[in-house]
Amino acid sequence: MIRIELTADDLLRSRFALSPTFELDGLLRALSGLSRVRLPTGLAARARPVYRRLLAETDLPAILALQSAHRGANFLAPPPRTLAQTWDDELEAVRAAPPDAVRADIEECLARRPARAPAVLAVLGADDVQDRLARTLDRAWRELLAPEWLRLRAICERDVLHRAGRLGRAGWAAAFEDLHRQVRWKDGGLEIVRRSGGRQVVTADGRGLLLVPSVFVWPGVAVHTDDPWPRALVYPTRGSAALWHHAPPSPEALGDLLGRSRAQLLTALDEPASTTQLAHGLGLALGAVGDHLAVLRRAGLVDRARSGRSVLYRRTPLAEALLAGAE
Incomplete structure (x- = not known):
């Protein structure tokens, strides 16, 4: 179980945001088999040929090599700031990540899940790795997800409006109430129940909690407790089936x-x-x-x-x- 302690000041600073890079990451995980998300038939039929072409023509295998079942490279998924976040905003943040932090991030990911393909290791060891991976993400976004983004954003915004209404009527406990079956508000903190991993208790450090609705995180939730993210919960947006149908x-x-x-x-x-x-x-x-x-x-x-x-x-x-x- 992960418990995020939230003070009254933290709740004042808590907010909703949208993350285009997290949605792209979720789609790539689903296409690669790293996640349990079952894509709608129509989306899968359109996306799989594009995905195979990207694997052959870009440095996408190097990006996937940095992923594991529950973790990824922090610099490839920067924390969103607002509900108005755009793809260009997030791509700029990927390119602006400090090179030393990028190199440490890559080394940590490879220690967790070693890569053996020489072509992948050559990309990840290159001096221009950050720019190469950013270019690959940009192409993957434009060919895989950009055609769906307006509908994706609309369904996520409807979720935020619903929760903002509950927040206005009954406070944060009501807004948290139906985020996910694994999430509960208890005694001044948000608890995310998991089957393994022991018990971890963290504070929000006065930065509040970031709540990010997502289509591709279903059927689970994602929790960020490490920098550069603030304490964050990525949860399945309500009615996500309406995005594809x-x-x-x-x-x-x-x-x-x-x-x-x-x-x-x-x-x-x-x-x-x-x-x-x-x-x-x-x-x-x-x-x-x-x-x-x-x-x-x-x-x-x-x-x-x-x-x-x-x-x-x-x-x-x-x-x-x-x-x-x-x-």
């Missing part, structure tokens, strides 16, 4: 009444969402989503409220009754 078909009668797109929107609003999130999740044009929501709002089927910079739409009781009847 459109919303389930709406009841046929509801589609006949409202039109297929409006029925899909109403069905998708099982949780509050913005027009951007709905457009990405359903594969609809942003302008069309706005027009349909305006019609639904005039009909009394949705209402809206501002949350920070976003305007969130939600179903009204009339819409809930209409959906229940259609089903």
Whole structure:
């Protein structure tokens, strides 16, 4: 078990963030067989040929050589700072890592899981290893994950909005409540229950806790307790299946009444969402989503409220009754 002690000041500094590099790392682990994540059929069919080509044409084997079942190279997955983190932000952080720290990181990874392939060892021993691995990550991102990133970001942002709502209504204990079956809040600390590894207790050192929703960490969680990361928990985002699939078909009668797109929107609003999130999740044009929501709002089927910079739409009781009847 890992226990992260959190003071009141730590909770004040705790925050959510998104990590494009962690998502890429998770996808590469799934494709290489290092993780238990079972990729959706459509994604796997598209990604596997690209992955094999990257193995043959880039230094990706050297990146994978630094991975083990539960650890990886810290400099290849820098901690995210905000929810607005972009791929370019994180790639810049990879390139800016101190060379001495990079070399020590590589040596630690190879001590944990020795590499024997001469080509891999040549890359990891090269003077320009940091730049070579950064170039490989950039290509892997653009060919493997960039086409999915808008939908991935949208589903992660919906998870954060859900937890922020619970935090506002009932405090941090409520926000932590359903993060994962292995995670629990107890006596002023967050506990991550594991079958092995003994008991480890760490403090947040006044830096707070970083909470990072992820699609590819499922079915487990990841905990960071070593520098350069602050204390961090990477947890499976709610409803991640919606990232790879459109919303389930709406009841046929509801589609006949409202039109297929409006029925899909109403069905998708099982949780509050913005027009951007709905457009990405359903594969609809942003302008069309706005027009349909305006019609639904005039009909009394949705209402809206501002949350920070976003305007969130939600179903009204009339819409809930209409959906229940259609089903």
